Amino acid sequence: MTHPVLSVKNIDVRFATQDGEVHAVKNVSFDVNQGEVIGVVGESGSGKSQLFLAANGLLAGNGRVTGSVLYRGTELVGARPAALNAIRGSKITMIFQDPLTSLTPHMRVGDQIMETLRVHKHMSREAAAQRAVETLELVRIPEAKRRMRQYPHELSGGMRQRVMIAMATACGPDLLIADEPTTALDVTVQAQILEIMRDLKRELNTSIVLISHDMGVIAGMCDRVQVMRHGEFVESGPVDEIFYRPQHPYTQMLLDAMPRIDTPVRKGHINLKPEDANAPTLLSVDDVKVHFPVAAGGGIFPKYKPLRAVDGVSFTLKQGETLGIVGESGCGKSTLARAVIKLLPKTAGTIVWCGKNLGDASNEEIRALRKEFQIVFQDPLASLDPRMTIGQSIAEPLRSLEPLTSRHDVDARVRAIMEKVGLDPAWINRYPHEFSGGQNQRVGIARAMIFNPKLVICDEAVSALDVSIQAQIIDLILALQAEFGMSLIFISHDLSVVRQVAHRVMVLYLGRIVELAPRDAIYTDARHPYTKALISAVPIPDPKLERAKAKRLLPPELPSPLDTRSALMFLKSKRIDDPDAEQYRPRLIEETPGHFVAEHDPV
Amino acid sequence: MLFYAIRRVLGAIPTLLVIITLSFFLMRLAPGGPFAGDRVLPPEIARNIAAAYDLDKPLWQQFLIYLERLAHGDFGPSYKIRDFTVTQLIMNGFPVSLKLGLLAITLAVAVGTTLGILAALRQNRPADYSVMTLAMIGITIPSFVTAPLLQLIFGIYGLHIFGLNLSLPVGGWNGGAAQNLVLPVIVLALGPIAVIARITRGSMVEVLRSNFIRTARAKGLPTWRIIVHHALHAGLLPLVSYLGPAIADIVSGSLIVEQIFGLPGIGRYFVQAALNRDYTLVMGVTIFYAALIITLNLLVDLLYGVLDPRVRLK
Numbered sequence: 001m002t003h004p005v006l007s008v009k010n011i012d013v014r015f016a017t018q019d020g021e022v023h024a025v026k027n028v029s030f031d032v033n034q035g036e037v038i039g040v041v042g043e044s045g046s047g048k049s050q051l052f053l054a055a056n057g058l059l060a061g062n063g064r065v066t067g068s069v070l071y072r073g074t075e076l077v078g079a080r081p082a083a084l085n086a087i088r089g090s091k092i093t094m095i096f097q098d099p100l101t102s103l104t105p106h107m108r109v110g111d112q113i114m115e116t117l118r119v120h121k122h123m124s125r126e127a128a129a130q131r132a133v134e135t136l137e138l139v140r141i142p143e144a145k146r147r148m149r150q151y152p153h154e155l156s157g158g159m160r161q162r163v164m165i166a167m168a169t170a171c172g173p174d175l176l177i178a179d180e181p182t183t184a185l186d187v188t189v190q191a192q193i194l195e196i197m198r199d200l201k202r203e204l205n206t207s208i209v210l211i212s213h214d215m216g217v218i219a220g221m222c223d224r225v226q227v228m229r230h231g232e233f234v235e236s237g238p239v240d241e242i243f244y245r246p247q248h249p250y251t252q253m254l255l256d257a258m259p260r261i262d263t264p265v266r267k268g269h270i271n272l273k274p275e276d277a278n279a280p281t282l283l284s285v286d287d288v289k290v291h292f293p294v295a296a297g298g299g300i301f302p303k304y305k306p307l308r309a310v311d312g313v314s315f316t317l318k319q320g321e322t323l324g325i326v327g328e329s330g331c332g333k334s335t336l337a338r339a340v341i342k343l344l345p346k347t348a349g350t351i352v353w354c355g356k357n358l359g360d361a362s363n364e365e366i367r368a369l370r371k372e373f374q375i376v377f378q379d380p381l382a383s384l385d386p387r388m389t390i391g392q393s394i395a396e397p398l399r400s401l402e403p404l405t406s407r408h409d410v411d412a413r414v415r416a417i418m419e420k421v422g423l424d425p426a427w428i429n430r431y432p433h434e435f436s437g438g439q440n441q442r443v444g445i446a447r448a449m450i451f452n453p454k455l456v457i458c459d460e461a462v463s464a465l466d467v468s469i470q471a472q473i474i475d476l477i478l479a480l481q482a483e484f485g486m487s488l489i490f491i492s493h494d495l496s497v498v499r500q501v502a503h504r505v506m507v508l509y510l511g512r513i514v515e516l517a518p519r520d521a522i523y524t525d526a527r528h529p530y531t532k533a534l535i536s537a538v539p540i541p542d543p544k545l546e547r548a549k550a551k552r553l554l555p556p557e558l559p560s561p562l563d564t565r566s567a568l569m570f571l572k573s574k575r576i577d578d579p580d581a582e583q584y585r586p587r588l589i590e591e592t593p594g595h596f597v598a599e600h601d602p603v
Numbered sequence: 604m605l606f607y608a609i610r611r612v613l614g615a616i617p618t619l620l621v622i623i624t625l626s627f628f629l630m631r632l633a634p635g636g637p638f639a640g641d642r643v644l645p646p647e648i649a650r651n652i653a654a655a656y657d658l659d660k661p662l663w664q665q666f667l668i669y670l671e672r673l674a675h676g677d678f679g680p681s682y683k684i685r686d687f688t689v690t691q692l693i694m695n696g697f698p699v700s701l702k703l704g705l706l707a708i709t710l711a712v713a714v715g716t717t718l719g720i721l722a723a724l725r726q727n728r729p730a731d732y733s734v735m736t737l738a739m740i741g742i743t744i745p746s747f748v749t750a751p752l753l754q755l756i757f758g759i760y761g762l763h764i765f766g767l768n769l770s771l772p773v774g775g776w777n778g779g780a781a782q783n784l785v786l787p788v789i790v791l792a793l794g795p796i797a798v799i800a801r802i803t804r805g806s807m808v809e810v811l812r813s814n815f816i817r818t819a820r821a822k823g824l825p826t827w828r829i830i831v832h833h834a835l836h837a838g839l840l841p842l843v844s845y846l847g848p849a850i851a852d853i854v855s856g857s858l859i860v861e862q863i864f865g866l867p868g869i870g871r872y873f874v875q876a877a878l879n880r881d882y883t884l885v886m887g888v889t890i891f892y893a894a895l896i897i898t899l900n901l902l903v904d905l906l907y908g909v910l911d912p913r914v915r916l917k
Contacts, residue, residue: 058820060812061726081826089823101814106836106912115832116822151912167822300606300613 003072004031005174005207006055006092011067011077013047013054013231024050026231027067032175037201037208039222039239041215041254043466047231048211052177056092057084072174090120093168097180099160103152109163110148113170120171135166139196156557157329158189162196169200176200177209182217186328186493188554191537194221213466215258216496216539219243220546227251239543257471259496261538262545264519266500269471270478275321275503282454282487283317283340288349290332290339290511294562305562305580309335311511312349312585319454322481322488324502324519326495326534330558332511333491337457340489341373342366354454371401374448378460380440384432390443391428394418397450413450421446421476438469442476449480457489462497474501495538499523504594507531510558510567513588517595527597529570530555570600604908608901615897619890623673626889627666630882637682637880656682669886678890679883683876689887696856696869697891702779703868704854706788708846711795716839718796719803723838724830726808734800741797750790750863757786774865787864791857795849802845807838840911847903851895855888 013025025047032038042048054065055076069076071087088094096102104112113135114128123131129148136144139162152160161181168176178197182190194217200206210221218225218239225242227235227250235248246252256268265271291306310332317323325333338344340351342358351358353369361369374397377383384393394414398405405413415425421442432440441461448456458477462470478501481488492498498505498519505522507515507530515528526532533555540546559566563579567586574584586599638644638652653659657668672679678689722734756762758773777783810816811834819829856870869888876884907914 053817056821058817085823085825087823088821094818094821096814096818098814102818104815104819104833104837106910107832115824115828119822119824119828153913164818300609302606 004033005072006032006209007068007070008051008055009068009070011051011054011065011069013050013059014064015060016062016064024063024231025054028228028231028233030226030233030236032207032209034174035201035205035207036224037210037222039218039225040209040211040228041213041218041225042228043213043254043468045230046228048228049179051228052094052179052209052211056088056094056177057081058088058094086120089116090171091173092175092177093171093173094177094179095161095164095168095181097183099157099164099184100152102164103160105152108149108151109155113148113163113167116167116170131170132166135170136163138169138200139163139166140192141166156189157185158192158557161185161189161193165193165196165200169204169206172204173206175207175209177211179211180213181210183213187495187537188328188533189557190217190539191554194539197221214539215243215254215467215541216546219541219543220539220549227254243541243543253468255541257467258541259467259471259474259494259500260540260542261496261499261523261535262540262542264499264523266471266474270475270482272322272478272501272503273482275318279319279321281316282319282321282354284352285316285340286314286350286352287312288314288336288339288351289347290335290344291347296562306347307561308511308567309561310339310346311567313508313511313513314349315506315513315516317455317487317489319487320481320485321504322490322502324498324505325489325491325508326493326498326505327508328534328558329493330510330561331508333493333508334459335511336508337375337459337489337491341370341375341455341457343375368401371397371451372453373455373457374451374453375457375459376441376444376448376461378463380437380444380464381432383444384440386432389429389431390423390435390440391418393432393443394446394450397447401451414446417446417450420480421449436469437465438473441465441469441473445473445476445480449484452484453486455487455489457491459491460493461490463492463494470497477501495523495534507534509569510561512567512586512598513596514570514598514600515596516588517597521592521595525595527591527595528600529603530600570598573601604905607908608905611901611904615894615901618897619893622893623670623886623890624666626886627669628662630880630885631662633880635880637882639880673890678887681881681884683879683881683884689883692872692884693869693887693891696867696872697854699776699779699866700856700861700868700870701854703784703787703791703860703866704850704856706784707791708795708850708853710788711792711799712842712846714792715796715799716803716842718800720807720830720835720838722800722804723807723811726811731804735804738797738800741793741800744793745859746790746794746857747859747863749793750786750860753786753790754863774863776866787860787866790860790864791853795853798845798849799842802841803838806841807834810834810838813837836910840907843903843906843910847899848896851892851899855892855895 009029011025011028015022015024028051040048050059053059054063055069057076057079059065065077067077071092074087076084076087103109110129110132113132117123117128117131132148133144136147141147141159141162155163182193185193197208198221201208210218212218222239225237225239226233227242227248229250235242235246235251242251243255246255288310289312290310291308293304294307295302296305313336315323325336327333335344339346358366391414394417395410398410398413414428418425418428423439423442423446432443462473465473474497490498490501502519505517505519506513509530515522515526515531522531523535526535537554559569564581564583565575565577565579568575568583571586576583588596588598591597636658638649657665681687681689681692684692718734722731725731754773757769757771761768761770763769771785772783775783816829816834819833856868858870858874861868861870872884872888876888
């Protein structure tokens, strides 16, 4: 039998904090064999990252580690920095979640890759540069030579993560530890990055540890899986065992909570109520545009070009209906929603709310209308004022829009809505930092629901939450909708979540609709190549389905939205080859009743 | 970047005009005048003096006259310091203050950043605490305490260590001789040393905790390389924005240091001119100081553009 690459025995990690000792990893043991991909799955705070930081001697100053980590027989725990530095970065390498902050901002990416080669392999500048370009080509970075001279902020998120991978593979490592490598990326980019990692494993026979909270990613990548919770492995086994025959209730819970793009059914959770076909129209949006002026070129007085964040979007929304808006970051999802409720000025178009044209409404009228449309934001903690108690935050809309309400009434209404969203009314005087992300999001929902509004916009409202918490918040939103009958605009980059919560789905690309259809039509009968690519990129928490997936078709990297040609990415036949020209506008064609597809070149 | 600089310089003109207008009229709100002394002048003489300096005209006319002269580069004569124009006073004093100030700020940057980096690397350990305590003392003890103290030690008693004579003159300019500069430069530098040490420590502590330092460590780089190539650059950036106004402040002289060491700088004019209602001199030093601040802030912004590739100056 061959020796494992990494052998971890009884690793225990503790942090000394002001609130006492935190026991982050509790006596964990496992092996990583040559050429194997191990998945470590768990929710935030499970200790999965700390375990591997500890193994590499990268713990924060207040961390203490005991136990043993053997890399091919060499002990890493307690090793001298020089001995450790001979292994990490060369034999064992790491890539991290956020590639922008994980790369040194003031160093060219080429220099950052060459640095590892020069330190570990003692290469000359020329040899290191040569090898760095090869590595960048290996992770499929186009124009690698030119990229070498760029800074991290000049690259897209996906490119940055590829640079991280190139840096981690330059020295030909035995073991690559990837800590949530795709969490901050769009699904299409995620699929590309995972593809690159699969290739590396195949070509270089590198062992990989993939740390992730996403069961879908784990299903498609890993040979063996360790499920981690509260610093312990609750279940370990081959990937098929874990997914098809989970033994531990926590594993089962994770699998159930994970939304699946291949089904709208939420096992063990509340399901979406079918819409009422006869419900009156609440909102109708016609040809709305939001353009931002962006300085282009130099000169003492620079010219401004319009950045078309939203470029001619029309839709209607019925009472009690949920419209899901999906698309990659930068496609204009949030801008559209904010323009609709007049949090942003629109450039053109009309918005009719309950028969009233909002374009004619005065500021006073809009202010009064705010009772009827509310918004819930992505980052629950950051969108609450840290100096206000949650009670004050929830009461604030009441105080500003119905200032005559008596203190007693305000208090009663706040307590009532807290109870509705699953918060103990006794917590009314607590502050946001005392709560978890899920609880703070309940506060955000309570604040939005206090007027019993007709429309609630959920802008990535569940995106920052762990899957188990995410499932609970979706339960809450669906339950509130069933009880109060409000309409929802549900914005998310996560197509699986949208499948569970939306009656109709709109797919945006560079500020324009490419497809708009009832949810099952979108997910089972997508017509537009972009929609197809998006859907095929989403990983499914099912190893067999993932393995059976044909080569994914992926759209190219998002082109510059300042270039008018970009909008015709899928209709190149009508494109005028001039970045500033007024281009053809693809029409939306109703292919089957209710299923609109933008014109595109035949695939 | 060139266009950016040109736009900023153009933008400085209205800023300066506002400053000139405001200070001209605010100054006149204060009671008294340059020739209102203890001795009451005969009315005829007072009238003649007022006429000679245009002080008998309506205020708005005086303002226009002042602006017109200013446009020709003429700051006018000092009302109180006979036979000198404002330009002469500033041009005589500024080289002294500039030399002292630049030396002091150089010393402060060298010592302050070293201490700050040391403290950050030894965070929450004795070295950190001692540096931060020293910095606190440096900030709290004013120069009118440190200056005489140093004069006493090095000037009056004289210091002899291992047969070396470390005595220094207590004051005087002496044409800018090195031994005359040591004490005032140290006194001027003490405050900035303390501030710089604190800024550097704070930002270095933050940088050392950041993700890209974790990456650098994961790459197996030696510690010195991580600090020099990855941390320092980012850690010293906040210092640049402090240095702009700090240099303007220090090279425009200090009344206290100049008085105690008997130095012919321009710091004293800021106070004397205002007390004496020496209108032209007040205007002169105000415009001079404003221009200095504007220039240095522009330099800081340009420097940021060079040091931080993420900053685009358009």
